[in-house]
Amino acid sequence: MTASHEMPSIASGYMIDILVHGYPGRSVCHGSLGWSTIALLRGHGRVALIDVGAFGVRNILIKKLQALGLQPEDVTDVILTHSHYDHAINWTLFSHANISINGDELDWALTAPWGRTPVPELYMEALAKWVTLQRIQPQQEVLPQLRAHAAPGHTPGHLIFVLEGQDRDIIFTGDAAKNRAELLSLTADMSLSVGDSAGTFDHIWSLWRHKPGNVLVPGHDLPMVLDADMPRYVGERDGTITAWLGDTLEKTTEINLYVT
């Protein structure tokens, strides 16, 4: 293991913090957890978030920013991989910032039948009219050295973002590759087009293999690097929940969702 095979804290002129690591799973009786990855990039005069999570993470997100000396108002850019609620809803917390999403993804999201999909219909309707909306597109350099790539399948206009560095790149895949199991099986758990997802997995793997030490940051798992072409996690998994299973609010039980 070498230092170049770890999650870098500085790359391409940015300080990088993964504020929230997504979780690779769902509840058996209560559906999707919606625990997705939120990344912070600070540099080149920008304070940018790649994806912003859903309601449950709001307080944690604010606290994580505060721990770095930031208020939500300091964020200059919100960059969304796609329109699903668990990645996109909290754009309203940063409504003063530039809010970037693939224009085609937004147009598609506006056609989602109400109540039937993970698209937060009204949040997307409001975003489509929002003054700081930036309709971006594949191949665009969204921020200095951060380039969007088309990654259709999970949703038609899904984008992944590559922070291009001299020695290595950092690839933010959102739900185009949600977790390690998807990356290894080349199969998406949720895809609107199996063919598109297959092409997207090919593209992601070629980006990942492009430089030794490239880091992949998935939408619902820990970051990973490649060791002998096999994904290896970097960082610590934490998926603990706390529950009131006793008779008082003081007595709580911690349950680690990573224990198998």
Ligand SMILES: [Zn+2]
């Ligand atoms: Zn999604």
